[in-house]
Amino acid sequence: MSDASNKAFQADFYAHFQASRAAVTTTLEAQKTNVNPNTIQETSVKVAALRKSLVDATDLLLAYDRRQCEEQMAALESLLEDIRASAAPKPRFAFKRKGNKPPAALPTGPKPLPEANASGATTTRESDTTPSTFHTLAAHSHRYLTSRSIPTYALSSPEHSDLTIADLDHCIVNLCTVSSLDPAQESPPILALTALHVRDLKDTILVLPSIKGSALLHNLTRCIIVVGCHQFRMHTSTDVRVHLSISSNPIIEHCSGIAFAPYPAAIAGLAPALAENLAKKSTHASVQDFSHIRQTPSPNWSLVAGDAAEPDWKAILDEPEGGVDTVLATYLPEVVTPVP
Amino acid sequence: MGLLTIIRKNRQKEKEMRVLFLGLDNAGKTTILKKLNDEDITSISPTLGFNIKTFVHGRYTLNVWDVGGQRTLRPYWRNYFEQTDALVWVVDSGDRMRMRDCKEELHSLLLEDRLAGASLLVFANKQDILGSMTDSEIEQALDLPSIKSHEWTIISCSAVTGKNLIEGLDWVVNSVASRLYYSTITSSVPTNSETERGVPVTPDHGGAP
Numbered sequence: 165m166s167d168a169s170n171k172a173f174q175a176d177f178y179a180h181f182q183a184s185r186a187a188v189t190t191t192l193e194a195q196k197t198n199v200n201p202n203t204i205q206e207t208s209v210k211v212a213a214l215r216k217s218l219v220d221a222t223d224l225l226l227a228y229d230r231r232q233c234e235e236q237m238a239a240l241e242s243l244l245e246d247i248r249a250s251a252a253p254k255p256r257f258a259f260k261r262k263g264n265k266p267p268a269a270l271p272t273g274p275k276p277l278p279e280a281n282a283s284g285a286t287t288t289r290e291s292d293t294t295p296s297t298f299h300t301l302a303a304h305s306h307r308y309l310t311s312r313s314i315p316t317y318a319l320s321s322p323e324h325s326d327l328t329i330a331d332l333d334h335c336i337v338n339l340c341t342v343s344s345l346d347p348a349q350e351s352p353p354i355l356a357l358t359a360l361h362v363r364d365l366k367d368t369i370l371v372l373p374s375i376k377g378s379a380l381l382h383n384l385t386r387c388i389i390v391v392g393c394h395q396f397r398m399h400t401s402t403d404v405r406v407h408l409s410i411s412s413n414p415i416i417e418h419c420s421g422i423a424f425a426p427y428p429a430a431i432a433g434l435a436p437a438l439a440e441n442l443a444k445k446s447t448h449a450s451v452q453d454f455s456h457i458r459q460t461p462s463p464n465w466s467l468v469a470g471d472a473a474e475p476d477w478k479a480i481l482d483e484p485e486g487g488v489d490t491v492l493a494t495y496l497p498e499v500v501t502p503v504p
Numbered sequence: 505m506g507l508l509t510i511i512r513k514n515r516q517k518e519k520e521m522r523v524l525f526l527g528l529d530n531a532g533k534t535t536i537l538k539k540l541n542d543e544d545i546t547s548i549s550p551t552l553g554f555n556i557k558t559f560v561h562g563r564y565t566l567n568v569w570d571v572g573g574q575r576t577l578r579p580y581w582r583n584y585f586e587q588t589d590a591l592v593w594v595v596d597s598g599d600r601m602r603m604r605d606c607k608e609e610l611h612s613l614l615l616e617d618r619l620a621g622a623s624l625l626v627f628a629n630k631q632d633i634l635g636s637m638t639d640s641e642i643e644q645a646l647d648l649p650s651i652k653s654h655e656w657t658i659i660s661c662s663a664v665t666g667k668n669l670i671e672g673l674d675w676v677v678n679s680v681a682s683r684l685y686y687s688t689i690t691s692s693v694p695t696n697s698e699t700e701r702g703v704p705v706t707p708d709h710g711g712a713p
């Protein structure tokens with residue numbers, strides 16, 4: 165392409181891209197108050213088309229335009245994701261098993277157990293309607309949650325299972341110990357997991373054992389995560405402190421304000437099963453930021469200083485008598501970038 | 505160079521296939537390739553950029569490109585489309601929350617002119633994990649039956665146990681061979697492989713090595 169026609173293309177493309185983006189954004193914003201699944205479907209086709217046009221034009225755009233368009237595109241896609249998620253939380257979990265192929269020795273469709281919880285709160289939304297053989301802990305707020313809060317917990321063999329944690333607001337999730345307030349006779353075995361999927365957590369502390377597989381996390385805001393795993397990938401999250409034991413390079417993408425620290429010795433010391441699976445030599449400091457593929461250090465993450473004060477893990481792990489909010493208020497502010 | 509060598513060279517070249525491994529991040533693309541190659545699969549880091557592996561499979565040489573699937577890397581997939589004989593789309597069968605994303609990425613790839621004619625194998629990976637979606641559930645979730653533009657199949661597999669990995673490659677090779685070479689081949693274990701690595705060609709990086 166000649167220089168002149170290239171310039172003309174760049175100008176045209178930019179104008180077209182901005183116009184389409186503005187139109188789609190307006191439609192999406194309107195969906196926040198007045199949801200219409202058809203509109204969302206149509207709009208997502210438009211978003212995909214816009215993404216494709218951007219990808220196709222990538223080579224021809226000026227670096228500055230390209231970066232701007234990329235950022236705007238990512239913002240648009242995450243807006244769409246948000247709206248979809250709030251419009252239709254159920255279908256995301258609603259895949260049912262069909263009978264035409266034997267599901268390889270899986271216990272199909274267990275009935276969710278009523279949740280044995282001091283507060284007598286109801287079970288989670290998804291589990292009421294979806295027979296599932298994977299563990300899901302979802303849709304809670306202001307709650308202290310343990311493995312007993314997972315409706316399918318008692319039903320499945322503990323080996324090779326998948327845990328999904330989604331849609332929590334102001335919660336403490338403790339999958340490492342049994343609460344001292346819980347009158348339950350015996351400690352349940354620590355969940356042996358091979359995969360972890362986490363999505364949409366706000367102001368939440370997650371304390372998990374080591375997973376013999378990967379952890380994939382999306383959309384976390386103001387959280388503390390304790391976990392061990394083979395791989396760690398975190399997307400679109402802000403202000404999260406991660407206490408991690410890992411044997412590969414952790415990666416982040418579209419994230420900011422992320423701090424990494426080692427898996428707390430105080431938690432690993434609670435049970436042999438917790439210490440056993442930790443990485444011999446954790447590489448939690450070798451973070452790669454896929455949104456910052458450059459020689460310069462990424463501004464999106466840091467390491468917690470070695471001499472920084474550890475939170476009082478016992479206070480976090482024990483079921484708080486006065487509810488979780490006080491504990492959260494004590495520990496979460498450490499990771500919050502101060503709000504004016 | 506003797507005549508025989510030239511002929512052999514040409515024949516070798518003619519039996520090469522270019523296979524592109526794509527899919528969302530965390531699907532298990534790199535693990536599958538390492539497992540096929542008998543390498544250690546416990547300390548794989550997420551792929552920043554791409555890996556190339558060469559397998560001798562039966563009478564064919566497969567040049568396999570494994571490209572990172574993170575959202576920021578997906579725009580660069582297009583740099584790898586040229587002359588692709590087969591696309592292997594790897595799915596994390598337990599990742600219910602991203603099936604829609606997975607479906608959309610796949611269908612938008614299939615619109616790509618440079619992938620027209622490529623055979624499509626969908627690997628429903630991680631079947632060893634309790635609670636994974638079955639291949640027929642994934643077939644529905646990804647709306648595979650609507651694909652008319654490509655010869656496709658779905659095979660459930662596990663990169664950890666190795667189940668069905670060779671069978672998947674067999675399908676790829678047979679499908680491509682019947683299109684390009686009009687000959688059939690039989691199954692065999694891959695041998696003789698090498699790996700290269702690279703980083704994506706990004707404007708910020710100033711070009712790949």
Ligand SMILES: Nc1nc2c(ncn2[C@@H]2O[C@H](COP(=O)(O)OP(=O)(O)O)[C@@H](O)[C@H]2O)c(=O)[nH]1
Nearest residue numbers: 378395529530531532533534535630662663664
């Ligand atoms: N249980 C199980 N885990 C798998 C399987 N395949 C891959 N994984 C895990 O999934 C994570 C992502 O794998 P990787 O190959 O890096 O995915 P990629 O991003 O598609 O290249 C790793 O932690 C792997 O150990 C499988 O078949 N079964």
Ligand SMILES: [Mg+2]
Nearest residue numbers: 533534550551
């Ligand atoms: Mg990879």
